[in-house]
Amino acid sequence: MLKGFYLAVAVGMLAVPFAQASANDPFVGKWKLDVRQSRYPARACPMSMEIEMRPADGGVWYRSDAKYGNGGEIHAQYTARYDGKEVLVSGTRGLLLPVSLKRVSSHIVVATYSRGMQVIATSRRVVSADGKVMIISTKSLDSSGKKASTLGVYRRE
Numbered sequence: 001m002l003k004g005f006y007l008a009v010a011v012g013m014l015a016v017p018f019a020q021a022s023a024n025d026p027f028v029g030k031w032k033l034d035v036r037q038s039r040y041p042a043r044a045c046p047m048s049m050e051i052e053m054r055p056a057d058g059g060v061w062y063r064s065d066a067k068y069g070n071g072g073e074i075h076a077q078y079t080a081r082y083d084g085k086e087v088l089v090s091g092t093r094g095l096l097l098p099v100s101l102k103r104v105s106s107h108i109v110v111a112t113y114s115r116g117m118q119v120i121a122t123s124r125r126v127v128s129a130d131g132k133v134m135i136i137s138t139k140s141l142d143s144s145g146k147k148a149s150t151l152g153v154y155r156r157e
Helices: 002-023
Strands: 029-033 048-056 059-067 075-081 085-090 096-106 110-114 116-125 133-141 147-154
Touching: 075 096
Parallel strands: none
Antiparallel strands: 029 048, 029 147, 048 059, 059 075, 075 085, 085 096, 096 110, 110 116, 116 133, 133 147
C-alpha cells in the first residue's frame, strides 16, 4: 500500500516541473503569419499561414496550414522533442522531410530538415521577450540547388 503511495508521489513530483516547463514554453500557442512584414522569394510567400504548437512530452506538437495565391494549400504536422532526433512530418502530400529540433535557449529553437544525410533546410525560430512575435528565418536549397532564404514574422493570436 505504501509502496504505491510513494510511487504516485514520485511520479507527481516529476510531472510538476514538466507541466511548469510546458506552461512557460514561449512557442506554445497559435501564431499567424504577418505577410506584410515577412520576406519570401518571389511568388513563394503564402497568402496566409497559421501555426499551432502545444506541449508534448519534452517537446512540441506542431501543426501548420498555409494557403497560396494559386489556390494551393499545404498542411504539416509532427510531434518532436528538443533533443535533435529526427521525426517524421506528415503533410498534405504524405510524408515530408523529417525534422529535428534543438532548443538553443528558452526563446530560440533550431529546426533542421534533412533528406538522407544531407541538410536541406534550417529554420531558426525566435520568440520575442514579450512573447507576442515569433520570427522564423529559414535557409534552404531551392529545387535547382541554389541557396534561398525566407523570413516569416508571426504574431501570437
